[in-house]
Amino acid sequence: MYYYKTKLIRYVITGFLIVFSTIGYGQTQNSVDSLNNLRSQLISGNQSTAEVDMLLHQSGNNPTCIIQQLDNYTFSFPSYRPLGDAQREEKVNLRLKANYAYLNTIDFSDDFTSVRINCNQQLTPAIINELVSHFGYNGYEVH
Numbered sequence: 001m002y003y004y005k006t007k008l009i010r011y012v013i014t015g016f017l018i019v020f021s022t023i024g025y026g027q028t029q030n031s032v033d034s035l036n037n038l039r040s041q042l043i044s045g046n047q048s049t050a051e052v053d054m055l056l057h058q059s060g061n062n063p064t065c066i067i068q069q070l071d072n073y074t075f076s077f078p079s080y081r082p083l084g085d086a087q088r089e090e091k092v093n094l095r096l097k098a099n100y101a102y103l104n105t106i107d108f109s110d111d112f113t114s115v116r117i118n119c120n121q122q123l124t125p126a127i128i129n130e131l132v133s134h135f136g137y138n139g140y141e142v143h
Helices: 002-023 029-044 050-058 086-099 125-133
Strands: 065-069 074-078 103-108 114-119 140-142
Touching: 029 050, 065 125, 086 103, 125 140
Parallel strands: 065 140
Antiparallel strands: 065 074, 074 114, 103 114
């Protein structure tokens, strides 16, 4: 049953990709609402929202970041946009550290699909919002 449900969700996402790639920027609020509903279903099923997040981003409606707070100073989240490579990781670290004194490190996963951020002061909603906005998110949720 799980296999068929996962396959169905992939077909729905593929359908959305095809439809939205042909519609372009003329998306309606109903389309955005449909994407947000699909995103909620994926989140509740513990599945990746990367494809839907990219569609939301392309429509000018950046998604909400789903973070995992690891402790009072560290949180992680998946990225829906390609993060690049080790050279980009170094550039992101240098640029953001220059702007935010509270930032210790930004670590990308080995496959560059997720981010772990460590700060030298206790995390606040403002700090988290500032940092996730650099990765194309509009706000965050803790999961």
